Amino acid sequence: MARTTPTPAVECCTPVGADGFDHADAAEAAKGFAALADPVRLHLLSMIVAAGEGGACVCDLVAPSGRSQPTVSHHLRLLREAGLVTSEKRGTWAWYHAVPGRLEQLRAALA
Amino acid sequence: MARTTPTPAVECCTPVGADGFDHADAAEAAKGFAALADPVRLHLLSMIVAAGEGGACVCDLVAPSGRSQPTVSHHLRLLREAGLVTSEKRGTWAWYHAVPGRLEQLRAALA
DNA sequence: TTGGTACATTGACGTACGTCGATGCCCTAC
């Protein structure tokens, strides 16, 4: 805390009281941003978003990412756990879809 | 790469070619999001943004963050290195200002 | 000069992350 100890001669400033963030909200938003804090995941997410309605197949995400298949699977899991994408298994292949609401939510946190 | 090895009977999907992200852009955006990937930094940034034109004094950021002064200093340094805030030393105190352009830039990356 | 205040830096510690090779599970084709 500022100025709990003997105060210097001059006031430092007017305390900033209003912070728009609840602590729980901050933790929630931080998790979302953490999922975006890696170039590989941004790349994957951008491809999934670009795939639109139909979704994107993992088999077409591995090569462009330049990472091994297990690594891609790991990143997709993180994106899923952050609520940014959903996954669906269709026969042999796994399809990932973007969650626009979650993106919008994070964009709103940057106001 | 998908389908470099003998193809199964059915095509998996139509490859997603168009990803809006240049690799360099992705790395740049990832650094910005990494700076937002911590509740403490989100809290600090929100207070600095709320302080507006005048900026926020560090002495009023430490207590609300619930972290030690060195830890707050560390987080402020990361925010500064990510281009989200600037710092200015005025006499005894240090003032931090938000960089609205950088925030806008990251918000745009979520499109 | 001497003392105290504001902030940054350093060093250390535990933990989480990014990456890969190896392996396991499920589905499809034959």
Add this chain to the structure above:
DNA sequence: GTAGGGCATCGACGTACGTCAATGTACCAA
């Protein structure tokens, strides 16, 4: 059933992160 491909999980490794106590630096007041 058998074989093979798609994807997730596991185990291991190096690195980066979040945190604090201790210390350093700059400034102000008496």
